[in-house]
Amino acid sequence: MARLARTGCALRCVRERLHPVMTRFSSPTRRPSPTGLMTALTLLFLAALPILFRDQQSAEATVPSYEALLTIGADGTVNVRETFTVDYAEESSTGLLRRVRQRDGDRVYRVTSVEVASPTFAPVNLTVRDFMHERQLRIGADRPVSGRHTYVLSYDLVGVLREGGAHDELLWDVLGPGWPHPIADATVRLRAPVVFAAGCLAGRARAHTPCAGGPGTPGTAEFRQSALLPREGMVVRAAFTPGALSVPVPTRAPAHFGFTPWGWLVLLAAAPLGMVVHGRSPVWLRGAMLAGGAVLVVWDVLDDVIDGGVWRAAVDDKLLSGLMLLTLGYLATRRAR
Secondary structure (H helix, E strand, C coil): CHHHHHHHHHHHHHHHHHHHHHHHHCCCCCCCCHHHHHHHHHHHHHHHHHHHCCCCCCCCEEEEEEEEEEEECCCCCEEEEEEEEEEEEEEECCCEEEEEECEECCEECEEEEEEEECCCCCCCCEEEEEECCEEEEEECCCCCEEEEEEEEEEEEEECCEECCCCCEEEEEECCCCCCCCCEEEEEEEEECCCCCEEEEEEECCCCCEECEEEECCCCEEEEEEEEECCCCEEEEEEEECCCCCCCCCCEECCCCEECCHHHHHHHHCHHHHHHHHCCCCCHHHHHHHHHHHHHHHHHHHHHHHHHHCHHHCCEEHHHHHHHHHHHHHHHHHHHHC
16 A cells, blocks of 8 residues: 555656646647637639629720710710710620729719610610729629620710819710720710810820821810720810800819828827826726727728728728827736736
């Protein structure tokens, strides 16, 4: 019995000596990592992109002819009537996507009164949605189409006419922001109730060449361009005598990122201020900093979204101030533990 007692004591001593070593090499229980969760969500979003934007354009196709008539009204509204023929190389069920720009810098346009028809009886079910700075017009989606078909698309542009010092003007890329298919022959006609000077450039940005054609009878102009490659455009410019047409008051939206040096300075001040706080701030002050920072961040993000939609979102120094308060509250809470 004495020998067994000595053996048990020896085993306990060995276990007590090995316990710190075994604890060091054993895998501790880890809490879920926020970084890992964000990484997983990011990978999931990237994997879903092909599904979200699948079939954005129809299958291989060409545009043998394209004609656009821009009628500039006395009230400054521009009615656009596009007549184009699409030759589908193979059967497609994705239809045709026409993108019309709605914003240039801080200037916002409106695309209204959208209508589409097909003299060749192609599917023309129309879906309209706003995406970033564009209004996307999906024509004939979810219905199979093949062969050569003609479409007539019309819409109004509000707010594109600009006031200038020497003249008022219309500056517009008729094909912009770019067709995904080559266009064999394109014609753009301008019509207005007053006399105007006009010009046209074709091609990609910073690689424009003058279009054929020019002003015609008073109040008209016609421009032509052939062999346009995908994503190339036709930028027309019409200059009017100031006051000849009613120019709408421009609608402007703030820049998406309106940070100033003062805002960045406020954010950078969070680190030294957090060291000063050093956990000695009362509980109510830590909570107030966290709540105030969250309110500022949410307010800065949502105010423009509520006013003009998700693609008008803009952030400025309010966001940086909110992040500063959140940082201070976080540091104070961490140091108080």
